[in-house]
Amino acid sequence: MLATETNRTEATNRNATQNTKTPHGGGVTPERIMQFAWGYTVPLLIETGVKHHVFDALDKGPKTLTQLCKECSIAERGARHLCNALVGVELLRKEGNNYTLTPESQTYLVSGKPTFQGGIFKHISTQLMPNWLKLDEIVKTGKPARAVNEQGTGGEFFQKFVEDIFPMSYQASQALADELKLPDVKTPVNVLDIAAGSGVWGIGLAEKSLQVRVRAVDWPAVIPVTKRVAKRHKVADRFTFVEGDLATADFGTNNQVATLGHIIHSEGEQRSRDLVKRVYNSLAPGGTIAISEWLPNEQRTGPANALIFAVNMLVNTEYGDTYTFNEIRGWLEQAGFTNVRKLEVQAPSPLILATRPAK
DSSP: OOSOHHHHHHHHHHHHHHHHSOTTSOSOOSHHHHHHHTTTHHHHHHHHHHHTTHHHHHHTSOEEHHHHHHHHTOOHHHHHHHHHHHHHTTSEEEETTEEEEOHHHHHHSSTTSTTOOOGGGGGIIIIIHHHHTTHHHHHHHOOOSSOTTSHHHHHHHHHHHGGGGHHHHHHHHHHHHHHTTGGGOOSOEEEEEETOTTTHHHHHHHHHOTTEEEEEEEOTTTHHHHHHHHHHTTOGGGEEEEESOTTTSOOOSOEEEEEEESOHHHHOHHHHHHHHHHHHHHEEEEEEEEEEOOOOOTTSOOOHHHHHHHHHHHHHOSSOOOOOHHHHHHHHHHHTOEEEEEEOOSSSSOEEEEEOOOO
16 A cells, blocks of 8 residues: 555545635635545546556556557547546656556556556446445435345355455455464464455465465355465465355364454444354464454544445445444454454555464
8 A cells, every 4th residue: 555544534634625725725615526526437447447458558668549559459539538537637647648657556556466456446337336326225225235245146246356356455464474473383274264255365374384274165156266266376275165154154173363354344243243253163272363354443533445335335235334443352352352453464454363362
């Protein structure tokens, strides 16, 4: 990330203050409101740039519009408008007749790079935005457009989604492995990867140590994706794949590590409490649970991404929400965990770690 979520929020607040002042310092202007009116366009611009490999092409060097059209197989009129708009939102630069990447787009929007964050944009128009367009009725009824946290509807949704968001958690999984000192272990370590999805958490840990053995649990529709990605990363031979629902699937026993990567937000409070207790029972004494989540502050006044993601749970789940560190800490301690703590990682929020007591 180029900035922490806190820094980003503070910058937004500063910009909001600056944008609402008149040139003479009195009153307000509609500038920020108008930016919001067209806010939906930026994700669609990025989606189009990612799908047509515009950022990939420019990563090879500056290009004129003609060169870019030829490499990306897009029309000149379309390319001109797209690229100029991306310049306007500071994701491209224009130098004479050439377009180039900015440090931000070069780092996060070029596919194939370990820092690539563009995968989620492939799903904006087809999977995410259609449900959000029903927000008016959803707020009125409190019911989701379609509950994607249920096996029937969720399996299809996530099998298309999880592989593209692999990079969002990969660096955090590597940091977790270092925190747990997995590169130094000399004996086998059993890892339970719950709602494994792409397998990013288990893969990240397994790549750090040949001693890691991963039990990856997810719906039958998603496990083939987990297998494919684990095979691509050459760690599938140390994976056991378990198909089933989180409430009933076999978590095994004597696990030294259990990961809950972005799953609590879709489950709601009671199911999350039950899940945390199940994880506790599956861990060996001294074992560690690691939770990755979007964490709002205790007053739920920020960061903006965590609060907006809570609305995403309103749109897509029956009971989902985002939860504060203290809320999750309470669930962990009630389940029996101790030493609940945060681990700062390259992610929107820190990881939450806790330990099952050794005795």
